[in-house]
Amino acid sequence: MPQQLRVVGQHVGKEAPLALTNKPYVKLEQITKSYGAHTVLRDVNLSVHSGGVLAIIGPSGSGKSTLLRCINYIEPPNKGIVTVGDVTIEGETPVSRRDLRALRSKLGMVFQSFNLFPHLTVLRNITLAQERVLGRTSAEAELIAMQLLTRVGLADKAAQYPSRCSGGQQQRIAIARALALDPKVMLFDEPTSALDPELGLEVLSVMRELATSGMTMIVVTHEMSFAENVSDHVAIMADGCILEYGPSREVIRNPQSARARQFLRAVNER
Amino acid sequence: MNALLQGATWDDFTSWLPDLWSGFVLSIEVTIASLAVGLPLGLALALGVQTKAMLLRGICLAVVEIGRGAPALVLLQFIYFGLPSAGLPLTSFVSATIALGWSTGAYTSEIIRAGLDSVPGGHKEAVSALGLSRMDGLRYVILPQGLRVAVPALLGFSILVFQASSLCFTIALPELISRAYEIGTNTFFYFPALATAGLFYVAICMPASFLVSYVEHRAGAYAVR
Ligand SMILES: Nc1ncnc2c1ncn2[C@@H]1O[C@H](COP(=O)(O)OP(=O)(O)OP(=O)(O)O)[C@@H](O)[C@H]1O
Ligand SMILES: [Mg+2]
Numbered sequence: 288m289p290q291q292l293r294v295v296g297q298h299v300g301k302e303a304p305l306a307l308t309n310k311p312y313v314k315l316e317q318i319t320k321s322y323g324a325h326t327v328l329r330d331v332n333l334s335v336h337s338g339g340v341l342a343i344i345g346p347s348g349s350g351k352s353t354l355l356r357c358i359n360y361i362e363p364p365n366k367g368i369v370t371v372g373d374v375t376i377e378g379e380t381p382v383s384r385r386d387l388r389a390l391r392s393k394l395g396m397v398f399q400s401f402n403l404f405p406h407l408t409v410l411r412n413i414t415l416a417q418e419r420v421l422g423r424t425s426a427e428a429e430l431i432a433m434q435l436l437t438r439v440g441l442a443d444k445a446a447q448y449p450s451r452c453s454g455g456q457q458q459r460i461a462i463a464r465a466l467a468l469d470p471k472v473m474l475f476d477e478p479t480s481a482l483d484p485e486l487g488l489e490v491l492s493v494m495r496e497l498a499t500s501g502m503t504m505i506v507v508t509h510e511m512s513f514a515e516n517v518s519d520h521v522a523i524m525a526d527g528c529i530l531e532y533g534p535s536r537e538v539i540r541n542p543q544s545a546r547a548r549q550f551l552r553a554v555n556e557r
Numbered sequence: 558m559n560a561l562l563q564g565a566t567w568d569d570f571t572s573w574l575p576d577l578w579s580g581f582v583l584s585i586e587v588t589i590a591s592l593a594v595g596l597p598l599g600l601a602l603a604l605g606v607q608t609k610a611m612l613l614r615g616i617c618l619a620v621v622e623i624g625r626g627a628p629a630l631v632l633l634q635f636i637y638f639g640l641p642s643a644g645l646p647l648t649s650f651v652s653a654t655i656a657l658g659w660s661t662g663a664y665t666s667e668i669i670r671a672g673l674d675s676v677p678g679g680h681k682e683a684v685s686a687l688g689l690s691r692m693d694g695l696r697y698v699i700l701p702q703g704l705r706v707a708v709p710a711l712l713g714f715s716i717l718v719f720q721a722s723s724l725c726f727t728i729a730l731p732e733l734i735s736r737a738y739e740i741g742t743n744t745f746f747y748f749p750a751l752a753t754a755g756l757f758y759v760a761i762c763m764p765a766s767f768l769v770s771y772v773e774h775r776a777g778a779y780a781v782r
Contacts, residue, residue: 361685388688396686402679406701415697416687468687 312337312503313472318357318367318378320350320527327353328364329527335472335520340504342514342535345524346550351507354524355474358505359394360387372471392420395465399477401457403449403464409436410445413464421468428467435463439493455486459493466497473497475506511554515539523547565749573740573750580736581757583650587732588719590654595661595718596711602666603673604695617666624663630724632656637728649730653722661718665711672707673699709773716765720758733757 311334320328327350335341343351356362358369364378374389376382403412413435414428423431436442439459441452449457458478465473475494479487491513498504498517508514514521514535521538523530531538531547542548605617624632637652647655676699684694726734737754741747 356682359686361682391686391688394686396683398679398683400677400679402677402683404680404683404698404702406705407697416689419690419693419697420688464687 311335312339312372313358313505314368314370315354315358316368316370318354318364318369320353320357320362320364327527328357331367331527331529333522333529333532335503335505337471337503338501339520340498340502340506340518341520341522342518343505343507343522343524344509344511344514344550344554345530346553349524350527351524352476355396355476355505355507358474359391359396361396392468393471394474395468395470395472396474397458397461397465397476397478399480401449401454401461401481403457403461405449407448408445409441409447409449409452409460412449412460413467416464417467431467432463435466436460438466438496439463440489453486454482455489458482458486458490462490462493462497472503472505475504475508477507477509479508479510509554511539523550525550562749563746565744565746569744569746570749570753573753576736576740577733577750577754577757580731580733580754583730584719584722584725584732584757585761587650587653587657587722587725587730588715590650591657591661591718591722592715594654594658596665598658598662599665599669602662603669606666606670620659621663621666624659625667629657629660629721630727632659633724633728649725649728652728653725653730657718657721660721661714665707665714668710668714669704669707672705672710673703675706676702705776709769709776712765712769712772716762716769719761719765723758 313333313335315331315333318328318331319326331350331354333341333354343354345351353362357364357367358371360369360376360382363382367378369376369378369390371390371393374386374393376386376390403409404415407415410429410432413432414425417423417428417431418425433442433445436445439462441456441459441463444452444456444460449460452460462473462478478494479490482490487510491510494504494506494513495517504518506513506518516535518535520533521535522532523538523542525546530544530550531542538547539551542551602617602621605613606621608614608617627635633653633656636647636656637649640647640652680698680702681694684698689697722732723734725732726738729735731739733754734751737750738747740750744750
């Protein structure tokens with residue numbers, strides 16, 4: 288599949304030159320995952336360039352979440368190769384702790400259910416991993432946390448507990464928590480599905496800002512306007528396979544397969 | 558009432574108090590020692606039965622099954638009378654601490670495991686996604702939440718351990734019941750002496766039960782929050 292190069296807004300960090308070559312930053316090759324006899328992902332291939340935003344859409348149960356979790360090895364695939372930047376992990380060989388750390392240090396993840404730690408304040412949610420994983424001092428970590436909270440519009444919530452925040456606020460805090468670790472790629476698993484439409488909008492606007500700033504993103508979503516207008520590529524999944532893949536507008540406006548057309552029609556009628 | 562008192566006078570009661578008090582203190586001491594051994598053991602066992610290392614897991618499972626399967630009285634007898642014949646003589650206090658600590662560890666491991674299991678799976682995923690080590694995940698995320706859930710049940714179990722310390726009467730530990738029984742033997746006021754000892758148990762267990770329901774209430778409020 289030919290990759291489209293975006294020229295604007297992809298010079299991110301020191302690995303930016305990658306975007307100018309034809310080498311993708313995230314590359315999934317022949318990812319296969321089964322639970323017992325149930326095969327959830329079959330030979331999935333996908334790639335994302337540095338600064339690229341890929342939306343993954345598809346019907347429930349098609350394996351979107353599983354695919355995302357295979358990228359950071361929360362769910363190790365049975366087979367296939369995951370490459371993120373200079374880290375390559377092969378599914379059939381045992382993974383070293385070092386590789387796993389290197390892989391995860393490049394990936395931030397945002398969950399549908401936020402998964403903030405309810406016994407810690409908002410600030411501590413964001414500083415904990417900075418201190419324990421990156422070894423930052425608490426002063427450094429707090430400074431960065433406050434900058435990020437300001438960026439997502441929630442500086443006044445620093446001392447609160449997550450349960451005192453609305454769902455939309457919690458999700459923005461979760462985004463700040465992931466960003467605090469300087470990820471190269473952000474993975475989003477239906478970040479707005481648990482939210483009322485209005486609250487979803489405030490999360491989407493943070494994500495749009497993130498995309499514009501050049502962050503590489505892989506977003507599982509049901510928000511078609513995000514897929515069409517913010518992401519540059521879209522993949523449609525069904526039954527553990529990539530049904531269609533290509534530049535957003537083309538895929539969404541002119542799907543090739545009958546199955547993809549059926550899915551998009553169902554989404555549009557909702 | 559008089560029939561129950563068997564003619565014991567107020568002076569009789571007051572003359573027993575020093576002995577009963579020292580027995581009571583010893584009961585508390587053996588309870589605290591058992592909990593100090595048993596609760597950390599319970600935590601270790603809760604983690605141990607979930608580990609992937611087969612040998613460690615097998616050992617932990619055996620410790621839990623024996624500790625839960627054997628009545629505390631049998632453990633007590635086994636350790637106090639059985640181990641010396643295997644060349645390991647122990648004082649009654651140490652035997653009691655090991656036996657009750659073992660029993661406590663076995664039972665509380667289940668309580669603690671249930672608490673840890675109550676932490677949503679998503680939090681464990683978030684721990685992994687953030688790159689936190691397993692140890693850090695436990696220490697900062699899973700244990701603080703899981704133990705908070707377990708606290709009311711653990712407090713409740715601690716009351717049971719205090720009551721079970723009366724079993725040490727069978728291994729000649731001069732705790733509260735032994736003292737009461739001794740008074741009975743000397744004065745034949747068995748019932749009044751045991752009843753007075755009972756009041757000491759009540760004096761601890763009733764407020765402790767109230768504390769447990771208060772903490773339970775608080776924990777419930779926390780879960781809702
Ligand atoms: N831990 C698991 N054990 C067994 N089966 C699982 C597990 N996780 C997911 N599955 C199965 O894998 C399939 C794909 O699940 P997945 O969550 O990836 O789908 P999805 O595309 O994200 O769906 P949704 O839009 O509902 O979130 C489903 O059939 C699901 O039942
Ligand atoms: Mg999903």
